[in-house]
Amino acid sequence: MSPNVVTRACGIAAAALGFLALASWAAPGHPLLDGLGRGWLSMPPSTAFLSILFGIAVLFAARTPLDRTARFAGVAAGSGGALIALLLFFFSSQDQAPTDQIASVVALCFVLTGLSLVAVLASSDKRTWPAMAAFWLAVLVVLAGGIFLLADLFDAPLPNGWALGWPAPAAISTVLAALGTSLATLSGKAVWASGPRIDATSLRASRAFMLVFVLMATAIVTAGGIYFHRHIIRYRAEVERQLLAVVELKANELANWRAERLGDAKALYRNFYFARLVRRALDNPRDAEAWTHLHHWLQQVREAHGYDKISILDSKGVALVSVSSSLAAPTGHESAHQIPSSGQLILQDFHRHEAGGPLGLSLLAPIIDQTDGKRPLGFLTLEIDPRKYLYPLIKRWPTPSATAETLLVRRDGNDVLYLNDLRFRKDSALSLRLPLTRTDMPEARAALGQQGVVDGINYRGVPVIAALRPVPDTPWVLVAQVDTAEVIEPLAKSLWMQAILVGTVLLAAGTILALKWRHQLMRHYSERLRTLEELQKSEFRYRELFEANPHPMWVFDAETLHFLAVNDAAAAHYGYSRDEFSKLTVADVRPAEDLLWLLDAVADRRELKTFTSVRHRKKDGTLIDVEITAHALDFGGRRAEVVLVHDVTERKRAEERLRVLSRAVEQSPAATVITDTQGRFEYVNPKFLEVSGYTWEELAGKTPAVIKSGLTPLEVYQDLWGAIVSGKEWRGRLQNRRKDGELYWEYEIISPLKNEQGVITHYIAVKEDITERIRLEQAQARLIGILDATPDFVSMADAQRRVTYLNPAARKLLGLGRDDDISHVTVPNSHPEKVAKLLLDVGIPTAIRDGIWKGESLFLDVTGREVPMSQTIVAHKDANGEVEYISTVCRDMTEHKRTEATLQHELARHKETTGELLNARLRLAERDRRESIGRLAAGVAHEVKNPLAIIRLGVDYLARQPACASDQAEVLEDVRQASDRADRIISGLLNLSREKALERRPARIEEIVDNAIKLLNHEIVLREIVVARYYGSTPPLFVDPDLLQQVFINLLLNAIQAIGQAGGIDVVARSIYVNERDVQPDEIRMFAIGERLVLVEIKDNGPGIAPEHKQKLFDPFFTTKPTGEGTGLGLAVSRNIVMMHGGFISLSNRPEGGASALVGLRVTGERVANEEADTGSR
Structure with a gap:
């Protein structure tokens, strides 16, 4: 690539970036600029202006040949730009920069750029030292731009004073690198143009050496950048770890401090002696001794724990006694009314009792009288001055730091409120608040719930690194922060040293390359120089016409179609360099479908058409429409064609868009009408013809009056014409009439169309048929009328x-x-x-x-x-x-519910009466049965008990005789056991018939059952039976525990004997309320709806109850055991005991096998109506 191309390309790039940056300032929100990346293009306006100025000046300086006008324009632009940049440099150095905030280092780079441009234009073939100075100045600018780009790429900090001061350094760095490269290329060309030209062999060697240097430099810079980037990551991680450790430590200290204060309050919260002293003082206000002791106690607590003030308030919040570090009179507390509702300790957050008053925190606790139903006697308030301990705790920083500080904040509505005095802003506690919308502030993020380490702008507007941590059990959030500048200062020093090292290596390699380049340029031949001078003269006009043409031009071989020459416009437009064009043919820029035509033209040795329209393909594959003009010429003895190309892609796209727009209007679902200024139809689309029912022939030359219904008020048309004649848009509804007379509604948008001079030439109306919508609105209005009524x-x-x-x-x-x-x-x-x-x-x-x-x-x-x-x-x-x-x-059911409640009440009364009658009948039947058994038992006892006593005495006498043989002793033992069994049966009958008075006392059913199980524990263990107990929440019973224990012993013993060996028994106790679902069993019918029962169910996995035995289980003397093993009175006695308690007992088989015994006992004096509870479905 030639130096001129590089220079111009870099100049165009710098100017283009400047133009785009200014455009982003002039047109914020433009979609095209947003698509290009507005953030990347952003730069201060002064920087953008200097970029444009120097970019255009470089284009002037790169002109070949350099005429006087171009040289003067370049010198003027360079001098003016350098002067402006120098002024901006001084302003920025003294913190007096304009509002665009250009950085001093950027201004200095622009000063060097201007000086380099002036120096290169001041050089000549005989005076090359200005060009050499310009070269090294340009190199400095390139190095600065490269450093800025690398720092941005690897996110590395810059040394102090090097910051670009702008959020998008990439664009500024690119501009500096482009301007420096263009000037270095331009000045290098001027320096070495006067020396000898390099030959082909030396050129290839120098290119190889330059490639090695570029690769080596790239590797060195990349390795250094990667190493420094990793160093930044490690350093940043260490800074974050330290910040997290600080904020975690302080959060824990605050939490511990809060827990200690709550512990102080809890020490007095339920203190029996303290409450007794307070009660004594309150009961007798004249008891001076009590008040003295109370004051002394509070004073000791205040001095021991460092409270600012301790007060005792009455139930209305009025202070009764106070002790404090000052002589302030006792005052009430505005938060005392909160305590009775909660009954707990309250830690009142940072507050001021009055505007401008001192800061404080408060602990409020009720003073509970344990001897009087835990009634609060009053309230204790502990006032804390945060300035004595809390603020110094927050302020302390573990290491020396110029900017580090800790902030305590909380969310207050839509603001973040600062709770402590700040290091750089005094008296900020409870007075400084900032909106939560400032999400760039770490304090705002912390108040919104974010945790961890973040970057942001603090309350001073300074970039900081902050660690966020909420204080447990409080609305407070801690923010430990340090200025980013302080953090990166050591990194900047490291970067500076590394940049010097890399720069030294690169400078040494560049120096060697420059010396080699200079040596090779000295090896030239004078003949080549003379030849080049002759060629330059012969091609001067060609260059002027060919190179300076703004449209693409090229010359290609008519035989092989290879490109022989192309101008800069062609290279820029098609994306190929000149070297790439030299390796291509015309076929390479034509679509595949045109290749056959080109090959035929070459084969027939035909000339191309003088003017034609074809399609070309760019390097990136984009197809464009072009119009070409071709002429034949002789080019170095070859038959060639020179071609001028005009790109008409955009024009054809505009024509296509116009056709698409026309089809869109034609096929639009909305009726479209265009009229002249008098309202006469000039165009209607098919949709309008469909809606109105007219044809175009019927509408041509007429006005929209043909579709008027006469039902639209005249004022509407006056408002319509008044709006559109004045150049405004009108929107509204019109009721029109179709050709067949049917009325219909339209929503219309009518707008005026203006020419280039702003004169109205036509009106366009877009109409939507809303007849169905109007009908729906009317139907909706009728429906709303019904709903309203x-x-x-x-x-x-x-x-x-x-x-x-x-x-x-x-x-x-x-x-x-x-x-x-x-x-x-x-x-x-x-x-x-x-x-x-x-x-x-x-x-x-x-x-x-x-x-x-x-x-x-x-x-x-x-x-x-x-x-x-x-x-x-x-x-x-x-x-x-x-x-x-x-x-x-919804329908109001108040009256219905009232009637239903009345009926439910009457039904409940009826059921309660029925239950009482049934219960009385059962008790009467049981009494009659016991009386019958009693009479029988009395007769049997009178007739049998005396003979049994004589038999027992005789047996005992015979058994004591010495002459009694062993077989006779066995017979006597059998007689004794038989007589004992008869005696037990008679005693059981007597017990069954007698109604013993119950010795009732409060007892838990679980304890009664557990005692019965303990008494049978030997039998349970012997038979390897597992007894599982499932006790629900049951109330205490007012019963005779001894008799009920006998019942459960009988039931458990029956279950054990039924199982025999190795089985399981489940004992379930629960409480139920009788409701409609429980009235089906006969036993529960004895109880009223809402009455509370305790149920005990004993379930075994034995053989169960035979069907033929179910009706006889509670009959006296009925037993399923072998003769001699039972009396048959256990269940009868148990039933009698349960019924004496007003309960029931039942036996049944379980569906899964085994038997179940259920005992129900009334909870005396407790009835609950309409209460949800487990009904204990059996």
Whole structure:
């Protein structure tokens, strides 16, 4: 690539970047600039101006040959630009820079650029030292731009004073690198142009050496950049770790400090002796000793823990006694009224009791009287001065730092509030607040809940690195921050040293390359120089016409189609360099479909057409439409063609867009009309003809009056013409008439069309047929009228459950006027909490799933009264099944509920009376049965017990005789056991018939059952039976525990004997409330609805109860055991004991096998109505 191409390309690049930067300032938000990357193009306006100035000046300086005008323009631009940059440099150095904030280092680089440009233009063939100076000045600018680019690429900090001071350094760095490269190329050409030209062999050697140097330099710079980038990452990680450690340490210290203060308050919170002393003082205000002790106690606590003030308040918040570090009089506390509702400690956040007063925190605690139902006697307040300990704790920093500080903030509405005095802003506590919208501030991010390490701008407007950490159990957030400049200062020094090292290596290599280049340039031949001079003279005119042409031009061989010459415009337009063009043919820039025509033309040795339109292909594959003009010529003894190319792609695209626009209007679903200024039709699209029913022949030359219905008010047409004649757009509805006489509605947008002079030449109207929409609006109005008249509650909500409509009945219920805002109406604030949860969790999801949900609910009217409603929720969905809106219709069920409650009450009374009668009948039957058994037992006991006693005495006498043989002893033992069994049966009958008085006392059913199990534990272990107990929450019973223990021993013993060996028994105890579901079993019919029972169920996995035995289980003397192993009275006695307690007992088989014994006992004096509880389904 020639030096001129490099120079011009770099100059164009610098100017283009400057133009784009100025455009981004002039047109913010332009989509084209946003697509190019507005952030990357951003630079100060002064920097953009200097970029454009020097870029254009470089183009002037690169002209060949350099005429006097171009030289003067270049010197003027360079001198003026250097002077402007020098002024900006001084302003920036003294912090007096203009509002564009150009950096001093950038201004200095532009000064060097201007000096380099002036020096290169001041050089000549005989005076080359200005060009040499310009070269090294340009090299300095290139190095500066490269350093800035590398720093931006690897995110490396720059040394102090080198910061670009702008958020987009890449664009500024690119401009500097481009200007430096262009001037280095231009000055290098001037320096070495006077020396000898390099031959082909030396040129190839020098190119190879330059390539090696470029690769080596790239590797050195890349390795250095990667190493430094990793060093930055490690250094940054260490800084973040230190900040996190600081903020974590301080957060823990704050949490510990808060816990200690709460511990101080808790020490007095439920202190029996302290409360007794307070009560003594309050009961007798004249008890001086009590008040003295109380004051002394508070004084000791204040001095021991460093509180600023301690007060005791009465229940109204009035101070009774206070001790403080000052002589201030006792005062009340505005937060004391919060304690009775919570009964807990309260730590009041940072506050001022009065405007401009001192800062403080407060601990409030109730003083509980443990002897009087835990009644609060008063309240204790502990006042804390944060300046004594808390602020110094926050302010301390573990290492020396010029900018590090710790901030304590909290969110206050839409602001972040600073709670401590800042290092660089005094008296900021509770007075400095900044909006949460400043998300570039770490404090705002912390208040919004973000944690960890962030970069941002602090309250001073200075970039900082900050660690964010909330203080546990508080609304406070800690921010530990340090200025970014302080953090990167050591990195900048490291970068400086590394840059010097890399620069030294590169400078040494560049020096060797320059010496080699200079040596090779000295090896030239005078003959080649003379030949070149002759060629330059012969080609001067050609160059002027060919090279300077703004349109692409080339010369190609008519035989082989190879390019012989191309101008700069062709290279720039097609994307190929001159070297690349020299290796191409015309076929390479033509589409594949044109190749056959080109090959035929070459074969027939035909000349190309003088003028034709074809398509070309650029290097990137883009196809363009061009018009070419070709002429034949002789080029170095070859038959050739010279071609001038005009790119007409944009023109054809505009024509195509016009055709597309025309088709769009023709095929538009909206009617379109264009008239002249008198309103006469000049164009209508097919949609208008379809809607109106007219043909174009019928409308030509007429006005829209042909479709007027006469029903639109005249004022509408006057407003229409008044708007469009004045150049404004008019929008509105018109009622028109079709050709067949049918009326229809249209929504029209009518706009004036103006020519280049701003004169109105036509009017265009776009019309939409809204007849169906009008009909729907009228139907909707009728429906709304019905909804407004109904007494039922009707509402509608969108898919996000936001209420959009309430009918008058609904507004009346909720206390809203006809025009009141309803955006605040929601399900939670219109229903009681449980009902709202039911609707949100069940009702609405069911309606969305099934389309509808019906049920009963409660509404809260304007007074807060709960209104029972019969509610229907309907989800209205579109064709895709997506919910469009949700409607609710509710009917007031107050009267219905009142009537239903009355009937339920009467029914409950009837059932209670029926239960009492049934219970009395059962008790009477049981009493009769016991009396019959008693009479039988009395007779049997009288007739049998005396003979049994004689038999027992005789057996004992015979057994003691010495002459009694062993076989006789066995017979006597059998007789003794038989007589004992008969005696037990008679005793059991007597016990069964007697109604023993119950010794009732409070007892837990679990303890009674556990005692019975303990008594049978030997038998349980012996038979390897596992007893599992499942106890629910049961109330205490007022029963005879000893008798009930006998019942459970009988039932457990029956279960053990039924299992035999290796089985399991489950004992379940629970509490139920009798309701409608429990009244089916005969046993529970004895109890009233709402009465509370305790149920104990003993379940075994034995063989169960035989069907033929079920009716005899409670009969006296009935037993399924072998003869001699049971009396058959255990269940009868157990039933008698349970019924004496007013309960029931039943036996049944379990579905899974085994038997179940159920005992139900009444909870004396407790009845609950309409309470939800586990009914214990059996």
